[in-house]
Amino acid sequence: MSTTAVTPLTTEDAELLVATARQAAEEAGVTVSVTVLDAGGHLLAFRRDDRAVLISGETSTRKAYTALQLNAPTADLVEAVQPGGLFHTLPTALDRPLLFIAGGVPVHRGGRLIGAVGVGGGAPEQDHGFATAAVQALA
Numbered sequence: 001m002s003t004t005a006v007t008p009l010t011t012e013d014a015e016l017l018v019a020t021a022r023q024a025a026e027e028a029g030v031t032v033s034v035t036v037l038d039a040g041g042h043l044l045a046f047r048r049d050d051r052a053v054l055i056s057g058e059t060s061t062r063k064a065y066t067a068l069q070l071n072a073p074t075a076d077l078v079e080a081v082q083p084g085g086l087f088h089t090l091p092t093a094l095d096r097p098l099l100f101i102a103g104g105v106p107v108h109r110g111g112r113l114i115g116a117v118g119v120g121g122g123a124p125e126q127d128h129g130f131a132t133a134a135v136q137a138l139a
Contacts, residue, residue: 004110006109006110006111006112006114007109007110007114008038008039008114008115009036009038009039009044009107009109009114009115011044011045013036013044013107013115013138014036014044014045014115015045016134016137016138017034017036017045017107017117017134017135017137017138018034018036018045018046018047018117018134020133020134020137020138021034021117021119021130021131021133021134022034022047022049022130024129024130024133024134025049025119025121025122025126025130028122028126028129028130030121030122030126030130031049031050031051031052031053031056031121032048032049032052032056032060032119032120032121032122032127032130033046033047033048033049033052033056033057033059033060033119033120033121034046034047034060034117034118034119034130034131034134035057035060035061035063035064035117035118035119035120036064036115036116036117036118037061037064037065037068037115037116037117037118038114038115039068039113039114039115041065041068041069043061044115046060046061048060049121052120052121053121055120056120056121057120058097058120059099059101059103059118059120059121060103060118060119060120060121060127061097061118062097062098062099062104062118063099063101063102063103063104063118063119063120063127063131064104064116064117064118065096065097065098065099065104065116065118066098066099066100066104066118067104067105067106067116067117067118068104068106068113068115068116069096069098071106071113072106073102073104073105073106073128073131073132074099074100074101074102074103074104074105074118074128075102075103075124075125075128077100078100078101078102078124080100081100087100101124101127102124102125102127102128103118103119103120103122103124103127103128103130103131104116104117104118104119104131105117105118105128105131105132105134105135106135107135107138117131117134117135118131119131119134
């Protein structure tokens with residue numbers, strides 16, 4: 001078992017994630033909300049574009065939380081919650097705000113989960129792309 005310390009997600013990291021996701025969205029002509037959570041699920045950064053739909057703030061946060069808790073991009077989990085899927089009952093089984101819509105991506109450093117980013121406001125595939133671009137910029 002490795003005992004190598006991994007630097008946690010910092011506020012500087014979180015600001016880079018938000019800025020990168022917003023820039024990608026802006027280039028696509030989409031207004032979004034971006035949420036960054038640390039490994040404990042605590043809010044590190046949040047930004048809603050002035051013209052983004054109000055619910056995008058909630059969806060971005062829930063997508064980040066879901067990606068963090070399941071350590072997987074929410075885009076990869078959509079099928080798992082369909083009838084007959086592995087996690088079919090999970091959205092209603094828990095008291096927590098899970099959301100199985102593309103746009104949430106976990107953040108890793110040194111092979112360890114250190115947080116997650118969630119984007120809401122565009123089409124699910126767009127949100128996933130913006131979140132993925134953000135995570136890639138951090139690497």
